[in-house]
Amino acid sequence: MTGGVQEQRRTLVRPVPGGWPLRGALIGLGLAFMISDVVTDTVDLSAPSGWFSLVIPYLPLLVLPVGIIVGAVTTLVVFVVTMSAPPDSLMLSAAVAPMLIAIGFAAYGLPRRAALAFGGAFFALLLASALLAPGRLPVFIGLTVTGSLAASAGLAADLFRTRSEVATARVARLREEQAQVRVEERARLALELHDVVAHDVTVIAMQARRAEMLRDPDKSAAILESIGDSASSALQDLRRLVALLSSDAAQEPSALPGGRSAPGAGASDIGEPGAGEPGAGEPGAGEPGGEATAAEHVTAQLRSIAADLERAGFPVELDIEGDLDLVPVSVWQVLSRTMRELGTNVLKYADPAAIVGVRLVVGEAHLELAVENSVADPGSGGQAPSTRAGIAAMRARCEVFGGRVSAGVVGAQNASARAPRSTGHGVRWRTSMTIPLPGRATVEASGAAGAPPEQAREESERA
Structure with a gap:
């Protein structure tokens, strides 16, 4: 934007500053000089x-x-006319002040090249007049000095005005950037609040609803205990998020002690490793401190998702394939939050009487996390309201790594992102996340070049 201001200054003519008041003052000054002569x-x-x-x-x-260009041309014409007047004429002395004022305005308002051309023409006329009329040499010298001073004053005013315009443009650009930052901060805060609150509240709502339908006191007590744990976790995560915002932290922590991945990824949340299991909260439990630890965390979290769903009454088939050690640590949090989101969606939309398939596959060049379930009958009250923010959040995180998220009916020609509630009872619904693994490609390329695969993988992770 500042460059645009400077570019315009090189090509555009400024209007006479001050508006009509200054224009009226110029006309009044000219008339005053004329009345004085009369x-x-x-x-x-x-x-x-x-x-x-x-x-x-x-x-x-x-x-x-009328305009600075008209005034500059008129000044040159007046100078030629007054120099052609007889030596005893007072026209030249009367024209000095108006010409100096016009020179100052020309230096201020004309584009750079036009101002240089005007100044060159004026001083060329001065030199020619000095050669043709040597008797007026003192007058020409005086005009040269005062004309230079007038031009300097105009250039100084132009420089001040240009810098003021550049500063104004910079302030406007900074305001736009600040507004964009505020928009991005609101979006990030909305995403964090969704991760912190939505999952825990969904777990509480769905478990409370299922507790109403149970007649077994032991199972009802277990569900109520889980509801209390989820409520405590949500409160703790909200406090952590408030503390994070209050401290104006620039970066979100990728992992916290006790296996907590970030605000909203509490140990008692659905899918968190150790939720309701022995050893939860022990130092280092699920803490992604390296490749092996990240792989162990992914496995533990998937098993925890399956265990939570089974406790909620869903039959689960868990399938883990491939070498999880190849999953980069940077992908771990995306995978962690996506697991929780998919597990929560199962609680919200799935039919408890049908099998839920949870599958994680680390392939040759990508990993895929997929959950497949049957859709519950909307009329049974088994589906919870949805804002559809979960799929959008998963897509946003996945796209950072060049991946994609798809959701739709199993066997359909085109994947659909409609809410499962609109597909009908008993339809199989599949949600999957696919992320490329550039580290795996690096390992294979290095191995083809003769480097041992384990050594190549270590070098890739260090890079």
Whole structure:
């Protein structure tokens, strides 16, 4: 934006500053000079030449309000006319002040090249006049000095105005950037609040609903205990998020002690390793401190998802394939939050009487996390309301790593992102996340070049 201001200054003519008040002042000044000449009998108005001598010297002031270009051209014409007048004429001395004012405005308002051309033409005329009329040399020297001072004053005013415009443009650009930052912060905060609150509240709502339908006191007590744990976890995560925002932390922690991945990834949340299991919260439990630890965390979290769903009454088939050690640590949090989101969606939409398939596959060049379930009957009250923010959040995180998220009916020609509630009871619904593994490609390329695969993998992770 600042470059655009400077580029415009090189190509555009400024209007006369001050608006109509200054333009009126210029015309008034010219008229005042003319009235002064009439009152002091400097000119003889009995002859046409007298009127000519009265008007011509002050034409630059009278035409400047029309435009700076018109004023600059008029100044050159007036200078030539006054230099052609007889030596005893007072036209030149009367025209000095108006010409100097016009020179200052020309230096201020004309584009750079036009201002240089005007200045060169004016001083060339001065030099030619000095050569043709040596007797007026002191006048020409005085005009040269005062003209240079007038041009310097105009250039200084132009420089000040340009810097002011650049500063104004910079302030406007900074305001736009700040507004964009605020928008992005709101979006990030909305995503964090969704991760912190939505999952825990969904777990509480669905478990409370299922507890109403149970007649077994032991199972009901277990569900109520889980509801209390989820509520405590949600409160703890909200406090952590408030503390994070209050401290104006620039980066979100990728992992916290006890296997907590970030605000909203509490140990008692659905899918968190150790939720309701022995060893939860022990130092290092599920803490992604390296490749092996990240792989162990992914496995433990998937098993925890399956265990939570089974406790909620869903039959689960868990399938893990491939070498999880190849999953980069940077992908771990995306995988962790996506697991929780998919597990929560099962609680919200799935039919508890049908098998839920949870599958994680680490392939040759990508990993895929997929959950397949049957859709519950919307009329049974088994589906919870949805804002559809979960799929959008998963897509946003996945796209950072060049991956994609798809959701739709199993066997359909085109994947659909509609809410499962609209597909009908008993339909199999599949949600999957696919992320490329550039580290795996690096390992294979290095191995083809003769490096041992384990060594190549270590070098890739260090890079």
